Amino acid sequence: MKALFLLCFCLTLFAQAAFSSIESHSFDSAEKEKIYLELVDELRCLVCQNQNLAASNSGLAKDLRRQAFQMVSAGQTKEQITQYMTERYGDFVLYEPPFKKVTLVLWIGPFVIFIIAAWALFSSIKNSQKLLNSKKSTEEDT
Amino acid sequence: MLKRFIPLLIFIGLVAFLAIGLSLDPKKVPSPLINKPAPALNLPQLFNESELVTNSDMLGEVWLLNVWASWCAACRAEHQVLNAFSNNHHVPLIGLNYKDSRANAKQWLSDLGNPYQKIAFDMDGIAGINWGVYGVPETFVIDQQGVIRYKQIGPLNDEILEKTIIPLINKLQKAAS
Numbered sequence: 001m002k003a004l005f006l007l008c009f010c011l012t013l014f015a016q017a018a019f020s021s022i023e024s025h026s027f028d029s030a031e032k033e034k035i036y037l038e039l040v041d042e043l044r045c046l047v048c049q050n051q052n053l054a055a056s057n058s059g060l061a062k063d064l065r066r067q068a069f070q071m072v073s074a075g076q077t078k079e080q081i082t083q084y085m086t087e088r089y090g091d092f093v094l095y096e097p098p099f100k101k102v103t104l105v106l107w108i109g110p111f112v113i114f115i116i117a118a119w120a121l122f123s124s125i126k127n128s129q130k131l132l133n134s135k136k137s138t139e140e141d142t
Numbered sequence: 143m144l145k146r147f148i149p150l151l152i153f154i155g156l157v158a159f160l161a162i163g164l165s166l167d168p169k170k171v172p173s174p175l176i177n178k179p180a181p182a183l184n185l186p187q188l189f190n191e192s193e194l195v196t197n198s199d200m201l202g203e204v205w206l207l208n209v210w211a212s213w214c215a216a217c218r219a220e221h222q223v224l225n226a227f228s229n230n231h232h233v234p235l236i237g238l239n240y241k242d243s244r245a246n247a248k249q250w251l252s253d254l255g256n257p258y259q260k261i262a263f264d265m266d267g268i269a270g271i272n273w274g275v276y277g278v279p280e281t282f283v284i285d286q287q288g289v290i291r292y293k294q295i296g297p298l299n300d301e302i303l304e305k306t307i308i309p310l311i312n313k314l315q316k317a318a319s
């Protein structure tokens with residue numbers, strides 16, 4: 001039984017590896033390969049919007065992977081390639097949207113909601129304690 | 143007294159928030175290229191392979207760029223709209239044949255008619271990337287200075303043409319004269 005589990009576990013590791021490499025590219029340095037892998041992981045495919053470039057099989061994702069590969073091979077930095085993509089496809093192409101005016105609600109919103117919720121929780125606890133105390137004191141009075 | 147309405151107010155706020163959010167089409171990604179100079183085309187023509195289609199040919203005119211492909215199902219429905227448009231309006235309509243084969247593209251045009259003045263042939267989608275194309279068909283309106291003024295994602299129809307694109311073309315043409 002244990003061996004079976006181990007086998008299953010190992011198989012899932014292989015599945016992960018196959019998943020993330022659709023084409024095989026050869027890079028002249030490990031650093032370039034790292035940039036490429038980061039890019040295809042962080043850039044979104046616009047056709048199948050909930051997949052990144054690495055996972056998508058669409059024609060556009062293939063083209064964008066090829067473009068990213070060529071730019072990385074030519075020695076461009078990750079920032080340059082990210083800028084190239086956002087100039088053409090907008091911030092939407094990034095899985096992590098940049099912090100700016102239009103995304104303010106997106107970034108700050110959860111914290112604001114958390115603060116409001118914490119305040120509501122504390123005030124309701126306080127109220128119920130007050131209620132409890134006043135009940136107690138009336139009970140003591142009688 | 144007011145306190146009793148707070149949950150209701152929060153609920154109304156939430157409903158309004160969701161109503162706006164859910165009525166947006168997530169497939170329509172706003173293009174960062176609007177009001178920016180159009181990217182270079184520099185592609186061979188579909189029919190005249192030795193001749194290029196370039197943006198500089200079009201300077202001084204308001205023109206449309208329509209991205210299409212013979213493998214694109216939505217383009218078929220749009221094609222009739224484009225045929226009617228090019229018959230009724232004297233606005234240059236340039237085609238960008240996106241990731242297609244020349245033979246299929248030519249067959250499509252001989253079957254359905256050719257509304258385009260010129261067609262650029264973008265076999266590997268390089269111009270498509272430069273123009274931020276992600277869902278064929280797409281249509282761009284470019285002004286006399288070569289600046290993109292509008293992008294339609296998805297097929298054109300008579301309503302979009304009459305309510306948005308033709309008024310925009312008229313406005314751009316008037317502004318220049």
